[in-house]
Amino acid sequence: MDHDLNQKRRRILQGSLAMATGLGGLTQNTFAQQGLAKPGGYDLLITGARVIDPSQNLDKIVDIAIRNGRVVDLKPDLPRDLAAQQIDARGRVLTPGLVDLHAHTYPQGSAIGLPADELAQFTATTTFVSAGDAGGNNFSAFRHFFQAQTRSRMYAFVHISSIGLAGFPVGEMKNMDYANVDLAARTLDQNQDIALGIKVRESLDVVGDNGIEPLKRARLAAERSGVKGARVMCHIGNAPGDLGDLLNLLRPGDILTHVYSGAGNNTVQNGKVIAAALEAKKRGVLIDVGHGGGSFDFTVAEPALQQGLTPDTISSDLHAYSGNSPSIPFLPQVMSKFLTLGFSLSQVIAMATNRPGEIIARTPLLGTLKIGASADIAIFDLVDKPVEWLDTRGNKRPGSVSLVPVQTIRAGIPFGRPFPSPFSFS
Numbered sequence: 538m539d540h541d542l543n544q545k546r547r548r549i550l551q552g553s554l555a556m557a558t559g560l561g562g563l564t565q566n567t568f569a570q571q572g573l574a575k576p577g578g579y580d581l582l583i584t585g586a587r588v589i590d591p592s593q594n595l596d597k598i599v600d601i602a603i604r605n606g607r608v609v610d611l612k613p614d615l616p617r618d619l620a621a622q623q624i625d626a627r628g629r630v631l632t633p634g635l636v637d638l639h640a641h642t643y644p645q646g647s648a649i650g651l652p653a654d655e656l657a658q659f660t661a662t663t664t665f666v667s668a669g670d671a672g673g674n675n676f677s678a679f680r681h682f683f684q685a686q687t688r689s690r691m692y693a694f695v696h697i698s699s700i701g702l703a704g705f706p707v708g709e710m711k712n713m714d715y716a717n718v719d720l721a722a723r724t725l726d727q728n729q730d731i732a733l734g735i736k737v738r739e740s741l742d743v744v745g746d747n748g749i750e751p752l753k754r755a756r757l758a759a760e761r762s763g764v765k766g767a768r769v770m771c772h773i774g775n776a777p778g779d780l781g782d783l784l785n786l787l788r789p790g791d792i793l794t795h796v797y798s799g800a801g802n803n804t805v806q807n808g809k810v811i812a813a814a815l816e817a818k819k820r821g822v823l824i825d826v827g828h829g830g831g832s833f834d835f836t837v838a839e840p841a842l843q844q845g846l847t848p849d850t851i852s853s854d855l856h857a858y859s860g861n862s863p864s865i866p867f868l869p870q871v872m873s874k875f876l877t878l879g880f881s882l883s884q885v886i887a888m889a890t891n892r893p894g895e896i897i898a899r900t901p902l903l904g905t906l907k908i909g910a911s912a913d914i915a916i917f918d919l920v921d922k923p924v925e926w927l928d929t930r931g932n933k934r935p936g937s938v939s940l941v942p943v944q945t946i947r948a949g950i951p952f953g954r955p956f957p958s959p960f961s962f963s
């Protein structure tokens with residue numbers, strides 16, 4: 538195309554854009570500066586919120602300033618005129634963006650996965666761990682087609698089953714030929730920047746007659762990968778055989794998820810936490826909630842908490858099925874249930890921000906708002922009004938306060954307004 542024609546076409550395009558948006562008076566220069574700070578200024582300034590960051594024992598009203606996607610200042614009354622864009626968060630609670638250690642964020646590749654970015658408005662979550670959606674045969678597509686292109690931060694556990702959760706609802710460990718130790722180990726090794734370990738599901742509906750052999754293979758794959766600190770994440774439900782035998786296979790740093798499940802043969806039997814569960818916690822097995830659509834029972838959680846089986850992390854186990862279930866396991870709701878169970882606001886926030894951030898251990902300062910941290914931020918209304926919480930077995934408990942997401946920001950860029958220009962992200 539010749540040069541003049543090109544220029545003419547560009548002028549027409551610019552003119553129609555300006556008219557269409559009603560911004561005819563703005564110069565190109567103004568467009569170019571939307572959302573970008575002058576040197577030493579702030580790209581985004583969030584003012585007036587009650588900022589709660591358990592990683593630095595912070596709970597007070599301060600402004601938070603962001604430049605180049607990072608937190609650069611946290612003080613009351615920061616200068617407004619340095620800010621290219623602002624969010625007024627007076628009267629609201631601001632925390633690090635939530636970190637969900639157990640979710641399912643592999644749409645199209647796993648039968649239950651959801652698109653992570655679409656969940657931000659409901660979950661205030663900026664970091665998701667895809668808990669075994671992909672195995673050795675389909676992890677590469679997770680990495681290249683989703684993890685790399687999603688604004689939410691994504692990590693994963695590699696499923697010991699080579700097909701991950703693509704076969705759901707058919708139990709992936711009913712056929713042990715899928716449990717290829719070397720393939721899982723190699724996949725973990727090759728993706729250790731985003732893969733945290735090996736996932737296995739150990740409940741009767743998943744393993745059939747195969748008992749705890751899937752867990753043995755998951756552990757072997759984690760060890761054989763050669764990846765330092767590789768974890769096993771083990772799902773429990775209605776356990777095959779003695780739950781104690783299963784728990785005894787978990788090593789310090791491994792993660793036990795669905796700890797408060799009431800699916801039968803649980804951590805609490807006849808009102809008492811089984812000894813092997815308390816021993817597991819004592820030797821450093823991490824206790825994870827994994828609420829899901831069938832894995833959180835108040836009548837298990839209450840005695841478990843009283844007898845010392847407390848969680849390290851609160852996670853949602855959000856997926857296409859659990860997300861449609863009546864107990865709606867969006868992470869802020871699950872956290873609110875733990876407020877009702879007697880934990881403080883700071884404790885529940887820690888269990889869904891810096892604590893899982895430390896367990897992920899791939900990104901410095903993940904789950905914190907320390908100076909230099911990626912500006913992954915959640916803004917909530919803390920709603921003080923009676924609410925009835927439902928578990929996954931139809932039990933109800935009265936609550937008095939809920940965390941309701943208002944806005945979520947990932948690396949300094951909100952999901953929704955204000956939009957920066959250029960809209961680019963790392």
Ligand SMILES: [Zn+2]
Nearest residue numbers: 639640668854
């Ligand atoms: Zn799950």
